[in-house]
Amino acid sequence: MHIRDLIVERLAVAxxxxxxxxxxxxAKLNEAGFRSIPAVDEHDAYKGMxxxxxxxxYLYEEKGDENASITDLLKHEDTYLQEDAxxxxxxxHIKALPFISVIKDDKLLGIVTxxxxxxxxxxxxxxxxxxxxxTLASTEARGMIRKLTTTLKDENIEGMLTLDNGSAxxxxxxITLENGKSEDELNKLRERLEKNGFRILQMQRMEPK
Numbered sequence: 001m002h003i004r005d006l007i008v009e010r011l012a013v014a015x016x017x018x019x020x021x022x023x024x025x026x027a028k029l030n031e032a033g034f035r036s037i038p039a040v041d042e043h044d045a046y047k048g049m050x051x052x053x054x055x056x057x058y059l060y061e062e063k064g065d066e067n068a069s070i071t072d073l074l075k076h077e078d079t080y081l082q083e084d085a086x087x088x089x090x091x092x093h094i095k096a097l098p099f100i101s102v103i104k105d106d107k108l109l110g111i112v113t114x115x116x117x118x119x120x121x122x123x124x125x126x127x128x129x130x131x132x133x134x135t136l137a138s139t140e141a142r143g144m145i146r147k148l149t150t151t152l153k154d155e156n157i158e159g160m161l162t163l164d165n166g167s168a169x170x171x172x173x174x175i176t177l178e179n180g181k182s183e184d185e186l187n188k189l190r191e192r193l194e195k196n197g198f199r200i201l202q203m204q205r206m207e208p209k
Contacts, residue, residue, distance in 0.1 A: 003090045004083050006120070007102050007110035015040050015108065018047035018074060023066040026055055036098045038108055039074050046101050046108045048074030083109055091117060124161045130208035131158045132177040132186065135201040136193060137170055144171050151196045152177070155189075172201065179205065 014032035016025050018039040029037060029052045036051045054073050058064040080101040081089055090112050094100045099111045122128055138144045145162070156178035163172040181189070190200055 003085050003112050006112050006116040009110045010108055013111050019069045021067050022059055022070055025050055025070045038101050040108050044107045046080055046103050048077035050074055124159050129158045130206045131179040133206050134203045135174050136198045137172045137201055138198050139170050
């Protein structure tokens with residue numbers, strides 16, 4: 001998956017000019033209602049991010065000039081992604097940021113937010129469709145997924161997420177199966193999984209989100 005599928009497009013993104021004054025920028029941040037927005041130059045090239053907390057500290061704690069440029073307050077000017085970056089790159093880079101900017105030909109294409117990242121993870125867990133959510137474990141880490149999908153070959157798997165990757169001793173998997181099973185069918189499913197060496201850690205019904 002490329003992040004171009006998750007981008008909040010440029011026209012929907014509040015920005016400020018990199019050479020704007022502190023006063024202008026504070027007004028822009030207040031209008032947008034965000035704690036940080038991207039800064040761009042006159043050609044719409046990405047120049048970094050301005051944080052409201054840094055701006056307020058400059059204006060009120062450091063008694064800075066409200067008519068001075070915000071250039072020295074910009075952060076993360078080298079932290080951005082190209083439009084063809086993978087979802088994993090976005091996940092790794094966005095951890096400590098309120099959002100991550102996406103550029104194309106040096107210009108701001110849009111941003112990826114935490115909400116967009118979370119929506120992908122929710123889909124991986126099957127939270128959007130609802131269903132039967134099962135967390136299970138196996139001591140057979142190698143070949144576990146193949147064995148699990150073989151055991152569930154007649155089931156409709158709505159989502160799957162693996163945990164403990166890299167462990168040679170055990171592996172947990174969270175799967176979501178299509179809803180509509182009776183309690184008797186769930187008990188038979190549990191028995192089938194346990195018979196094939198899987199330990200059920202949790203099983204519950206989930207309503208669609």
